[in-house]
Amino acid sequence: MACTSVVGLQWGDEAKGKIVDLLTDHHDIVVRYNGGANAGHTVVCEGRTFKLSLLPTGVIRPHIRSVIANGVVVYPPRFLEEVAGLRKAGVPVGENLVVSDHAHVIFPYHLAEEQLSEQGSSGAIGTTGRGIGPSYADKAGRIAAVRIGELLQPEHLRERLEPIVARKNRLLRALSPEAQKFDLDLGGSLLSGMVRVRAAQPDPLHFDVDDLCREYAAYGEQMRPHITDTTQLLHEALRHKKRILFEAAQGSLLDVDHGTYPYVTSSNSTVAGVWTGSGVPARRLTRIIGVIKAYSTRVGRGPFPTELNDGKEGIGERIRRTGREYGTVTGRPRRCGWFDAVAVRYSAAINDVDELALMLLDVLSEVSEIMICTGYRLKGELIDTFPTDAYVLEQCEPVYEKLPGWGTDLSTARRVSDLPAHARRYVDRLSELLQRPVTIVSVGPDRSQTIQCS
Numbered sequence: 001m002a003c004t005s006v007v008g009l010q011w012g013d014e015a016k017g018k019i020v021d022l023l024t025d026h027h028d029i030v031v032r033y034n035g036g037a038n039a040g041h042t043v044v045c046e047g048r049t050f051k052l053s054l055l056p057t058g059v060i061r062p063h064i065r066s067v068i069a070n071g072v073v074v075y076p077p078r079f080l081e082e083v084a085g086l087r088k089a090g091v092p093v094g095e096n097l098v099v100s101d102h103a104h105v106i107f108p109y110h111l112a113e114e115q116l117s118e119q120g121s122s123g124a125i126g127t128t129g130r131g132i133g134p135s136y137a138d139k140a141g142r143i144a145a146v147r148i149g150e151l152l153q154p155e156h157l158r159e160r161l162e163p164i165v166a167r168k169n170r171l172l173r174a175l176s177p178e179a180q181k182f183d184l185d186l187g188g189s190l191l192s193g194m195v196r197v198r199a200a201q202p203d204p205l206h207f208d209v210d211d212l213c214r215e216y217a218a219y220g221e222q223m224r225p226h227i228t229d230t231t232q233l234l235h236e237a238l239r240h241k242k243r244i245l246f247e248a249a250q251g252s253l254l255d256v257d258h259g260t261y262p263y264v265t266s267s268n269s270t271v272a273g274v275w276t277g278s279g280v281p282a283r284r285l286t287r288i289i290g291v292i293k294a295y296s297t298r299v300g301r302g303p304f305p306t307e308l309n310d311g312k313e314g315i316g317e318r319i320r321r322t323g324r325e326y327g328t329v330t331g332r333p334r335r336c337g338w339f340d341a342v343a344v345r346y347s348a349a350i351n352d353v354d355e356l357a358l359m360l361l362d363v364l365s366e367v368s369e370i371m372i373c374t375g376y377r378l379k380g381e382l383i384d385t386f387p388t389d390a391y392v393l394e395q396c397e398p399v400y401e402k403l404p405g406w407g408t409d410l411s412t413a414r415r416v417s418d419l420p421a422h423a424r425r426y427v428d429r430l431s432e433l434l435q436r437p438v439t440i441v442s443v444g445p446d447r448s449q450t451i452q453c454s
């Protein structure tokens with residue numbers, strides 16, 4: 001029985017989607033256990049490109065069962081939109097896709113709340129704006145959270161939402177810059193500020209409970225055929241010796257507990273999330289694959305010691321262009337830099353990965369000298385451990401080792417022996433520094449552009 005976990009070991013976008021797609025043939029079920037529509041997984045399959053955000057990558061192969069498990073936060077309009085998009089592209093989506101009744105619901109007030117906290121605030125994280133943080137905050141806070149199963153009971157939903165929406169409306173008004181401005185201008189109570197804002201224009205920060213109940217009960221009805229107890233379903237599958245593939249969203253350095261806090265996402269994107277996020281005990285995992293790209297990228301704010309800020313003609317920009325390093329969800333240019341072996345050694349250990357899939361090696365083909373960060377200088381001292389507190393990591397200067405580039409296109413390589421000697425040396429050196437075997441090397445987005453290393 002195979003239970004495989006695929007995790008990203010950097011700051012996301014390591015090409016987890018391609019690896020999950022490659023492995024689906026060897027599994028019966030693909031499970032998303034964390035995050036929400038903040039993820040963007042691109043899969044190129046027989047010349048067609050699929051971009052998945054909330055749905056598990058397995059969904060493009062209808063013979064596979066795809067599960068959105070309890071650890072995911074679901075924005076129902078996005079769910080329905082993605083399903084409709086796939087059907088339009090000729091991919092049948094039916095009972096093969098299931099959603100946990102215990103997954104948490106994202107409402108529009110979560111999006112509004114996130115927008116207000118990100119706007120011009122010194123504490124901005126540079127999020128994807130998908131309501132992820134506020135929704136997980138409500139889940140942990142318990143008072144204002146709603147789970148997917150509750151959408152199926154309109155009367156109960158109404159009872160739950162009535163006090164929640166009133167509370168959210170008060171919160172949003174208090175957070176709104178206009179309200180705060182009027183409050184100051186008038187020198188009066190917060191309420192007087194609200195009244196002015198609402199009188200002047202329709203308030204985008206006010207939600208009507210009746211409208212929300214109607215809208216979300218209708219989403220519930222549309223999603224009903226997919227909603228089930230996925231923990232039970234997965235345990236049943238384990239009893240029947242089904243093979244399960246766990247697909248992480250985000251990268252391990254964005255994990256809320258183990259990442260570069262506070263510049264992280266709000267869930268466990270490491271393998272730790274599998275247990276809580278799906279109900280499948282961690283000791284059932286038989287294979288853990290860590291996905292890395294041949295360099296580093298990061299979207300949003302936060303420390304990035306090996307970032308290349310070397311201008312329009314620099315290597316950073318060249319990597320961005322060649323690797324098409326623009327966010328799938330937001331279109332933001334990804335920050336690019338050299339491979340950071342200190343950071344990845346840490347995340348490989350946190351996940352205890354058995355093996356590494358090294359992706360996007362072809363992107364470095366034009367770079368004549370390649371750097372690998374092997375240590376940091378912190379306050380004059382050399383360290384080789386990874387500080388995950390953002391304010392400490394910000395002070396770290398990378399120490400590099402230089403390797404020669406290979407200068408030839410790799411996109412047609414299919415065997416290790418097709419790789420030029422310097423490319424093989426780069427792969428071997430990463431494996432040595434990370435003390436794990438590289439079992440897959442990827443040299444292009446297509447399935448065929450993959451080298452299995454024995």
Ligand code: GDP
Pocket residue numbers: 008012013014015016017018039040041042043044322323328359360361362363442443444445446
């Ligand atoms: P994920 O979020 O980890 O699934 O990664 P993304 O899908 O956001 O980003 C990876 C991007 O690289 C996608 O556009 C893939 O199609 C593409 N890709 C995957 N593997 C390779 C590769 O080996 N070489 C190149 N050039 N592109 C790749």
Ligand code: IMO
Pocket residue numbers: 008011012013014038039040041125126127128129130132133248249250251254263264265266298299300301
């Ligand atoms: P995949 O699955 C890269 C980043 C955001 C931001 C931080 C918090 O495609 O690898 P959030 O919206 O989650 O509250 O934002 O996390 N981020 C990602 N970066 N890839 C992702 O997903 C990401 N999901 C979130 O840019 O810095």
Ligand code: MG
Pocket residue numbers: 012013014039040041042328
């Ligand atoms: Mg991505």
